[in-house]
Amino acid sequence: MEYVPNEPNAAKLINSLRNTGYTSYAAIEDIIDNSIDADAKTIRVFVEHKNNELRVIIADDGIGMDEEVLDQALRLGSLTDREEMSDLGKYGMGLCTASISMARRLEVLTREKGGQLYYGAQDLDDVVSKNKFIKIQREANRTDENLFEGKIGAHGTVVVLSKVDRLSDSNVAQFATKLTRDLGRIYRKFIEAGVKFYVNEKKVEMSDPLWLNDKKTQIYSDEEYDLPRSITGGRKESIRVKIALLPEMSDALMKELKINIPSQGFYILRNNREIADGLSLGVFIKHGDFNRLRIELSFSASLDNEMGVRFSKDGVDPNQGITDLLKQELGGQIASIRKIVKRTQQADSSSSVDHSDSEAVIAKKAKLLIVPEAEIEKRSPRKNTSEKRTRKDGDDSITRTPHKTQLSPKGMGARFETESRGREGVLYECAQEGKVIVIRWNSDHPFYDQIVFPNKSSKGIISGLDYLIFALASAELKVTNDDNVELLGNVKSIMSSNLRALLS
Numbered sequence: 001m002e003y004v005p006n007e008p009n010a011a012k013l014i015n016s017l018r019n020t021g022y023t024s025y026a027a028i029e030d031i032i033d034n035s036i037d038a039d040a041k042t043i044r045v046f047v048e049h050k051n052n053e054l055r056v057i058i059a060d061d062g063i064g065m066d067e068e069v070l071d072q073a074l075r076l077g078s079l080t081d082r083e084e085m086s087d088l089g090k091y092g093m094g095l096c097t098a099s100i101s102m103a104r105r106l107e108v109l110t111r112e113k114g115g116q117l118y119y120g121a122q123d124l125d126d127v128v129s130k131n132k133f134i135k136i137q138r139e140a141n142r143t144d145e146n147l148f149e150g151k152i153g154a155h156g157t158v159v160v161l162s163k164v165d166r167l168s169d170s171n172v173a174q175f176a177t178k179l180t181r182d183l184g185r186i187y188r189k190f191i192e193a194g195v196k197f198y199v200n201e202k203k204v205e206m207s208d209p210l211w212l213n214d215k216k217t218q219i220y221s222d223e224e225y226d227l228p229r230s231i232t233g234g235r236k237e238s239i240r241v242k243i244a245l246l247p248e249m250s251d252a253l254m255k256e257l258k259i260n261i262p263s264q265g266f267y268i269l270r271n272n273r274e275i276a277d278g279l280s281l282g283v284f285i286k287h288g289d290f291n292r293l294r295i296e297l298s299f300s301a302s303l304d305n306e307m308g309v310r311f312s313k314d315g316v317d318p319n320q321g322i323t324d325l326l327k328q329e330l331g332g333q334i335a336s337i338r339k340i341v342k343r344t345q346q347a348d349s350s351s352s353v354d355h356s357d358s359e360a361v362i363a364k365k366a367k368l369l370i371v372p373e374a375e376i377e378k379r380s381p382r383k384n385t386s387e388k389r390t391r392k393d394g395d396d397s398i399t400r401t402p403h404k405t406q407l408s409p410k411g412m413g414a415r416f417e418t419e420s421r422g423r424e425g426v427l428y429e430c431a432q433e434g435k436v437i438v439i440r441w442n443s444d445h446p447f448y449d450q451i452v453f454p455n456k457s458s459k460g461i462i463s464g465l466d467y468l469i470f471a472l473a474s475a476e477l478k479v480t481n482d483d484n485v486e487l488l489g490n491v492k493s494i495m496s497s498n499l500r501a502l503l504s
């Protein structure tokens, strides 16, 4: 049989290779993986926006490349040695495909210890105009040397992505901030082992989604599970699963730290590098009850096929055998964790402060009180549930504890609730809802936390405090108008702040 060459159409191919599913975050991380594989101890990322030109630079102090390796590295499908159990690379496509997914030009400067500095470049526009896979490779010149030494020093590799036309966020500063945060989590095991990362000269701090360094985190289990040989083609393989329940905390703090539905669930580590976060993997159904549940699943790259690792290394799609195993081994544990969470939630609401006595007295004495006129037309429809409403993800409302209000014969009433507005929030908010003055104590304010709540069993003290807040709130509602609303807001915030200072 006689074969003839069958070259791909370079211009078409390179343009479609821009769409292999990388976000710019995943692309940069894939390039960083090469630095880790090259034993770098320091990795510096620069996202530079100068003279209307956007450049992304990834510099490492790893082993660098000689001429032949650089020649391979700039090819689609490079032939280089890889170590399956530890290397983060895989297909020999990462450098080129990751680069062109976000930038039209890739330049590489690289030097082995004591070696020569080499320069290589691939420009998408040249490939398209010549319709051929072409590149530049030569010994570096003075300008290259200055750039190399400015970015990293003696040996290593500097990857320069220029003509960046597809950054995942048009706001460069915002992009750098998210990248910094993601790197701290994705490479946490390497940071822990001493590798240093910088983004625009700012050190990347390690961030552990399992909060393992927090004494209040409960490690629910930490086990190695052998996979049945029927799903691994006869190989002996295992995965490690660590289940953690983050400490209890206020709703406001959970919100601030984004401990929510998207962040709950599985964090997947491949050869110690995170490739996916916040997944349910079909093992449980995401729900607010699981916000504090974090599961780290680690595997080695020898399981890439079974785990369904994506080309861009930012996602997994495990096969049925693996999800079945996870359901069987973890299903019961996750159900028990839900019970623990529910129990603490119930304990929280049963230990809430009872304001019904104060409400009854206010209703009874309504005629003697100077209160604002009822604003029936402004009444907002509200559900009268006696249970805590739990926040849905993305819903900005605040967890409240509403209950039935007592009305006087004249129909005027007060209702006390608590809500979580953060430690820095005002002590209370008030509103008139129809004939009812609703007062919402801020359960995070130190005055509530240290004075009101601890006295919940002394009815006299609670009533006294409720009356004080009711008197302030009704006065506020009575005199508020468009002209003084801001002034009154200031008074309340200074009052809350002084009280906070006195109790801190």
Ligand SMILES: Nc1ncnc2c1ncn2[C@@H]1O[C@H](COP(=O)(O)OP(=O)(O)O)[C@@H](O)[C@H]1O
Binding pocket: 034, 035, 038, 060, 062, 063, 064, 065, 069, 072, 073, 078, 080, 081, 082, 088, 089, 090, 091, 092, 093, 094, 095, 096, 156, 157
């Ligand atoms: N920063 C780097 N330092 C040293 N060698 C590198 C670096 N980046 C790429 N290489 C070399 O280029 C090869 C190709 O990289 P890449 O295209 O990402 O594929 P892979 O990582 O799957 O091997 C690597 O195997 C490595 O030999």
Ligand SMILES: [Mg+2]
Binding pocket: 030, 031, 033, 034, 088, 089, 090, 093, 094, 095
């Ligand atoms: Mg790679």
